[in-house]
Amino acid sequence: MAGSGTAHLRGRDDVILRVQNLVMEFPTGRHQVVHAVSNLSFDIRRGETLGIVGESGCGKSTTARAVVQLPPPISGQVTLSPETEDAVELTALEGERLRQVRPRIQMIFQDPISSLNPRRVVHDIVEEGLHIWPERLQGQDIQAKVDEVLESVGIDSVVATNRRPHEFSGGQCQRISIARAVVLEPEILICDEPVSALDVSIQAQILDLLQEMKDRYGLTLIFISHDLAVVRNVSDRVIVMYLGKVCEVGDADALYSAPAHPYTRVLLASAPEPAKNVSGVEAAIGDEIPSPLAPPSGCRFRTRCPRAEIRCAEEEPVISAIEDDHFVACHFPILNGKQRE
């Protein structure tokens, strides 16, 4: 499984973000290192929604933080508009120069309540971006712009003027977070588990809202979630991650209808209402995800993979194409529904 490689990168000029060979590591107290993300690469085209899916410890949230350089990665490159003249390599920037680029990439988080400053009034929270970057207003009045954004996310701006976050529901707080992110009209919006903490009956409202915002402001989305069904629904392209590495990447429908990687198949078969095309898939072996302090050699999934062989321990699989816009990092992928004997 887990593999490195860049075969799935597209060298087109409408690629708005490229992440190459990203490495994120965190020292623990005892001279050990958590290998959160190892040699990860991906790109996104303008207007695309990229879904990143995986279980806990796979590094998807860490990847999101790395893209916004909070904290900056240990190594690797994150580049905006890489194939154009205005390419900006975020990883090469620091301090004030990095700060100047920030309005272009914004983020919303999983916990709607914790995402908002409890001591500030909602109107102020949404305005904040425009106070920091008044030049983004382009002549419009601050109040008008904030009112417009609040209305577009479905929050009454009159009510928002004097109320604090705890006076709103979880779904409304998430809307406010979206408003705050969108008021600067960024190019990219990263959504880190945006609906996981919300009631099921309002998840669709927020997903719809994100789509609306995407259309209205021409956003490119990175959508991170552990929920396979939600990710398929919102994404154009999907990356499946495990223990800091990419397993499989490709067009959402292609990936879900013909999953090639054993881990992807296991994931799809484990969902409460499993995908129909993966019946008969063996389950992952054991509950224990290996520790990121000492990830397995070669393919990181091999300790739980029902198809693992000796080669998987010795050689890390490289991402390679199996069909049009469908890539997998595995020595023994399942192709066209047929299993290798």
Add this chain to the structure above:
Amino acid sequence: MSDQKQLFKGKTAADRISAQGSDQLSLPRLGFTFWIAISWMVLVIVAAIVAPLLPIADPEEIGVGPRTQGPSWDNWFGTDSNGRDVFSRTIWGARISLVVGFFSIVAGFLIGGTMGVVGGYRRGWTDQALGFIVFVLLSFPVIILFLLISNIVGQGLWEVSIALSIVVVPSVARLARAITITFAEREFVAAARILGATNRRVMVKEILPNVLIPMSALLLLGLGLTIVAEGGLAFLGLSVADGFSWGKMIQLGAAPRTLQTAPWVAFFPIGAMFFTVLSLNWAGDRLRQHFDIRELGIGGR
């Protein structure tokens, strides 16, 4: 199970659930006793400020009343061995006790608070350096510090106040740092940085308002501590040399003979200090509870 009908105040399931809802639940009221405590404080503070204008005896004047006389209609709190009016002295003594107490806690909060917030937010070597300073200050024996200061800079009002504020700084810094760290980890701070706010802006607009609330509740409690600390220093002769505070009065009144023959000389300043500190503790604690529940309602999961 079903027969008990207690009225439950404060944190109910509804409180926690309402973190997601509208502010239909009002905060627990501060209470009648809170306002009594505040009234006492106001009384003491006002009396201390307007002391020169009050129609009371000159606190230093000897022989205002008969020597060592208990409380009487002429001298409400009695007189000491020099015939000075204890009531007037109690009011005048408040001035130094309160000024030193006030100044040192406010200065301590300002300095310590800034250190804590900056260290807690920036982490890294800034935090380590500030932490080291705090560590050194904490390790320094307080009495020695005051002995040193009294020998070097003298025992003036400001000198003593500043010295006491230095003693306050480390505890405040640690507290402010701990509160800052819990807030700095929250997503709204990350969101502010992602928006492109400078570190200074994040500290002032995002962190500070959240740190101020719990810290200001502790300000009153801290004031009680500094008043008592000043009292202790005065008892040891290390407080303000010129003039007298409650602590000084207690020192004078606690000499063994005086204590036996004229207990009121020590009793009234002790009482004044006791009620003042009690009021501060009570009010401070009620404030702390008041803001604590709101915090739980917002961020608690």
Add this chain to the structure above:
Amino acid sequence: MSGALLTVQDLSVGFLTEQGLVRAVEGVSFVLEPGQTLGVVGESGSGKSVTAKALMNLLPSYSQISGNVNFGNRDLFSMAASREKHFWGVEMAMVFQDPMTSLNPVKKVGEQIAESLRVHLNRNRHQALAEAGDLLEQVGIPEPGKRLTQYPHELSGGLRQRVVIAIALACGPRLLIADEPTTALDVTVQKHILDLLDELRRDRGMAMILITHDLGVVKGRTDEVMVMYAGHTVEKSPTGTLFAEMRHPYTEALLETIPRIDTPKHSRLIPIPGRPPEVIEVLPGCAYAPRCRYSIKSCLNEQPGLKSHSAGHHCACHAPVGTPSGMEARAANEAAGITVAGLDMSQFSGIEDKAEEKRSGGED
């Protein structure tokens, strides 16, 4: 009825607060036969967890509980009043959502399992630990002997939840209540735990109440499903019937709003407008009316009672889905563009057909 394991009649739970009475659960009734599984589905504020805690005698002293609950022929509330010690944890046990907080972090795993055996079944320490080891094996923990002496933080989330299940099963309960047992766990682990619960249930002939917010979890794993909303039971039916022929507008809306793995990308989801009511808001009439596409006038004033539709299928609605009154109400609302409760119907136009496809595609 006499053979039933658990009979719940008109269970209601309220909390008296400074702001008034909070009605968490209102009039919940159901019957559980030995070995049967009931799925309880609901969102926040639905009352599902409070119901479970009421059954387990875990509610705080200021709760007001009314109704009748019988386990076999024993009255639960009188056992609670007389402080019966060897019932909860013995005949009836519970597994909670978060394995991180369900276990005592400073006690070894073996001791925590043994505790139940020593207190309730009077085993001595040696016997209890031996049985604990057996239990760890039964719940599928590899190297059970080694695990006995480990602390909870040394185990992963999935293993911890297995330990919690072992503790619950230690005294051989006849009923296990599992409150969102897999919500805090990863997807692959969820399947293992749910499969484990199925297996244990079958091996022991144990009845189970499985509480969850995820309709997908109850499909295929439960005999009967009870859907709760704002403290009320809105629909109760055998599982297969519920998915094939749901009657309550809320159930229908839930099934239409949840994305499915099998549906292609960018399929439009039908959102349910509004949000579940706060526990403290008490509306006259049906709590779901403000969000309902089928609402009629009586929904605003009159709380609907549970009515029987077919064998074992009950629904609390004035205009249920698929009935003449329901279809009429829906059509009327669509024509008017707005429901009696003020819900704007235009947001649903155009996506109805997609929803039909999804619904029929989702059945097995």
